[in-house]
Amino acid sequence: MEDGCPDGCVRKDQNTNKEQSSSKIDFEPSNLGTKEYWDHAYERELEWFRASGETSGVWFGEESMDRILKWIEKQNIPKDAALLDVGTGNGVLLVELAKAGFTNLSGIDSSKTAVELAKAVVEKEGLLSLKIQVADFLHLFPCLSHYEICIDKGTFDAISLGFDHPGEKLRSYRQSLLNVLKNGGLYVITSCNWTKQELVNHFNEGFELLEELPTSRFHFGGTTGNTVTVLVFKRKE
Ligand SMILES: C[S@@+](CC[C@H](N)C(=O)[O-])C[C@H]1O[C@@H](n2cnc3c(N)ncnc32)[C@H](O)[C@@H]1O
Structure with missing residues (x-):
């Protein structure tokens, strides 16, 4: 898969360098926003994994x-830091x-079949200490706030x-992130639907932008943009 937006989840002005002042949603809803879509997708992938031993x-x-x-390696983060993959697929x-x-x-996913697949994948690799469970990230509670790093690749x-x-x-997503990340904890998001400015606006309450990671750029009709946006935020103390 190339470094871009899979399955056509695109918007017209996707990630161009136009500054945008609000984080309102201006793209069409799609099946990718439904649990049914992911359940079916991971059912197929689980079947394939059982037959071939490979993920899709x-x-x-x-x-x-x-x-x-690479970014994590450079940060000298202790190897025992608590890390959560949000929507682990x-x-x-x-x-x-x-x-x-x-x-x-740790990894969570709201799709039961994703979790079944992820558990089968880590078992095959002999990595039984990984904690993977079914959970809806939108309904996590403050008592879980012990992660030093949260990573989201495509779930937001x-x-x-x-x-x-x-x-x-x-908004619930942002609140859940505040609930599970320690003060000073790091949040790494990879998105193809949101511009840097939109993400900064959305996570402004409670988070500060630390860094934008470089990604492939495209040039089209006098416009320059990124195929995906990858940002690192720090939860404010
Ligand atoms: C685009 S896929 C990305 C999967 C994985 N992060 C990856 O990079 O392969 C989005 C994932 O988010 C999960 N997801 C969607 N809504 C969720 C929610 N509210 N809580 C937890 N996981 C969710 C889906 O089941 C799916 O596995």
């Missing part, structure tokens, strides 16, 4: 995973983090494509 690919492509891994990012030496890894995007009250869900 990496959301946003291998490059998107390498980028996060097939769990492949967790596997790579475990191979890089991280020992306190999926939630924002929902048919029912996506704006409300995105």
